[in-house]
Amino acid sequence: MPHRFPGARTPLVALRYVVVSLVAGVLLFPLLYALYASFELPKDYGKFVGLEALTAWNYGQVVTLVPLLRWYLNTIAVTAIIMAGNFLVNTPAGFALARLNFKGKRAVFVLVLSIMMVPLQAYLIPLYLFVAQLGWLNTYASLTVPFIVYCFFIFLMRQYFSTIPREYDDAAEVDGLGKIRTFVKIGLPLSGPALVTQMVLGFTLTWNSFLIPVTMTTDKSMFVLTVGLNTLKSQYYDFPTVTMAGVILLSVPVIAVFVLFQRSIVPSLASSGVKG
Amino acid sequence: MPAATSSPPGAPTLSRRPRRARARRRDTTSAYVLLAPALALLAVWFLYPIVSSFLLSVQAVNVFHYSQRTWVGLANFQRLLSDPVFRSTIRITLTFVLIVVPAQTVLALLAAVLVRGLRRLRTFYRTALFVPYVTSTVAVTAVFMDLFTVHSALPVFFSRLGLADVSWFADVHLALPFLAMIYVWMNLGLYMVIFLSGLQTVPAELYEAARVDGAGAVHELLFITVPSLRPFVLFVVISGMIGAFQIFDQAYVVSGGTVLGGPAGATSTIVIFIFAQAFRYNKLGSASAAAVLFLVVVSLATLVMRRIFREETRAA
Numbered sequence: 127m128p129h130r131f132p133g134a135r136t137p138l139v140a141l142r143y144v145v146v147s148l149v150a151g152v153l154l155f156p157l158l159y160a161l162y163a164s165f166e167l168p169k170d171y172g173k174f175v176g177l178e179a180l181t182a183w184n185y186g187q188v189v190t191l192v193p194l195l196r197w198y199l200n201t202i203a204v205t206a207i208i209m210a211g212n213f214l215v216n217t218p219a220g221f222a223l224a225r226l227n228f229k230g231k232r233a234v235f236v237l238v239l240s241i242m243m244v245p246l247q248a249y250l251i252p253l254y255l256f257v258a259q260l261g262w263l264n265t266y267a268s269l270t271v272p273f274i275v276y277c278f279f280i281f282l283m284r285q286y287f288s289t290i291p292r293e294y295d296d297a298a299e300v301d302g303l304g305k306i307r308t309f310v311k312i313g314l315p316l317s318g319p320a321l322v323t324q325m326v327l328g329f330t331l332t333w334n335s336f337l338i339p340v341t342m343t344t345d346k347s348m349f350v351l352t353v354g355l356n357t358l359k360s361q362y363y364d365f366p367t368v369t370m371a372g373v374i375l376l377s378v379p380v381i382a383v384f385v386l387f388q389r390s391i392v393p394s395l396a397s398s399g400v401k402g
Numbered sequence: 403m404p405a406a407t408s409s410p411p412g413a414p415t416l417s418r419r420p421r422r423a424r425a426r427r428r429d430t431t432s433a434y435v436l437l438a439p440a441l442a443l444l445a446v447w448f449l450y451p452i453v454s455s456f457l458l459s460v461q462a463v464n465v466f467h468y469s470q471r472t473w474v475g476l477a478n479f480q481r482l483l484s485d486p487v488f489r490s491t492i493r494i495t496l497t498f499v500l501i502v503v504p505a506q507t508v509l510a511l512l513a514a515v516l517v518r519g520l521r522r523l524r525t526f527y528r529t530a531l532f533v534p535y536v537t538s539t540v541a542v543t544a545v546f547m548d549l550f551t552v553h554s555a556l557p558v559f560f561s562r563l564g565l566a567d568v569s570w571f572a573d574v575h576l577a578l579p580f581l582a583m584i585y586v587w588m589n590l591g592l593y594m595v596i597f598l599s600g601l602q603t604v605p606a607e608l609y610e611a612a613r614v615d616g617a618g619a620v621h622e623l624l625f626i627t628v629p630s631l632r633p634f635v636l637f638v639v640i641s642g643m644i645g646a647f648q649i650f651d652q653a654y655v656v657s658g659g660t661v662l663g664g665p666a667g668a669t670s671t672i673v674i675f676i677f678a679q680a681f682r683y684n685k686l687g688s689a690s691a692a693a694v695l696f697l698v699v700v701s702l703a704t705l706v707m708r709r710i711f712r713e714e715t716r717a718a
Contacts, residue, residue, distance in 0.1 A: 250680075372541075
């Protein structure tokens, strides 16, 4: 017999489906509305028109009115650099904290845990001044280099590496592998699920980030999509359909990645609540 | 499964002492080789700015020459605390937290209880409820501003219920509730998932016993589900407070890049205040003092949350 969930009473189940569908409808409506409006001509805006009246006109407009393709390129470049950096820096750190014994281990781990609770907004001003001093404003460096090390990801990798059985270390020792080669040859291949989590979260957080790019960039050609969309919205507020095309172009990649990888990111998002 | 799921949310545990003598052999060199990039980057991009942040809060900076600084002691804090704008910022931020936290906690709990009983389409519903959380705040805010522009369907609908037909984001009274609505809409899915994982820990026998006693659905919710979920409710409330306290993106987008915190300062939250003081008005002293207070509040709240969580899990 299939296991019945406690509290699931047959007469109530149909009602539940209705209520949950309504809630899902409310949550999805704004994005579906944006999708629909992005294919409407400005003259049809606010009205409900048939499918034959829909057009990609707004998408043509948005790439000519603003340097949208450039913003896309910037966003992809920044996201890719941060993801690669995250992988190279946080993964070995997590491995060391999980699998190796060394002097100062506890101190390093407490440091990582403490930094995890400090919000970026608390040191945004000195960060900005420092980046400005280096002459990095309006460069990819200002958007990437400070955000490669990320303590939550070190913690995430450390928790995962802790679950790998000790026997693997013994096997590595028998094979005469040093600790660093144990990390590369045994740790990394086994860390697949946690790596996927780190990469997908890194992608989502960077793609959506707004505070940092809006602080570090003033040159239009260095904008990422979030900052670009914000200026597009204020500049062309008479053409909401064009803004909606921008909304869709910004949202689709991250929603697609989420739907594909939700199994690997939902549990860790739930246990962290990383987004500010 | 990522290991982070096995421990309760927000409750990192310290590493256990190695059990076997052989494992006690030290790998200090290898460990620091593996840690070196992370530690070096943390020193430059975290420790240095965080120390500077504290220093800036007790200094006066020449905005034309950032290197010219003088010590002013606690003057920045004194000026900040007597600044009526900062006081209203605190009031606005706390109001926001007080609207958002109860709303998202109750709604997420109800959504989780509803979704749990469903055998079909569970993944679909979970995805649908989670999509707003992963969507860019700028994109979401842009859509909501469009939906709540004067004479659009929604403001017209709400005008029948007694509200004025105005652009919500441009109205002094409605702008903050408007931000709260966007915020709750985005975070509902996250907190629902946390409650869903909590519901799996409630023993089914409790419900069966209640049913034998003839308890209704509301009684079950209030007297079994909610008490069993105590640690999860605490987590959602406290981390929800910490999160809502940091609201920035929505408030920035709503002001349209003009005067931050608009209309008439109605959405001037604490991070908006810090940002505007520093980058619009060049008042680095006030901004840094506010940033230090902000840091202290958030860190203390996080510490309290971790402490509570360690105790809750020990008691369980």
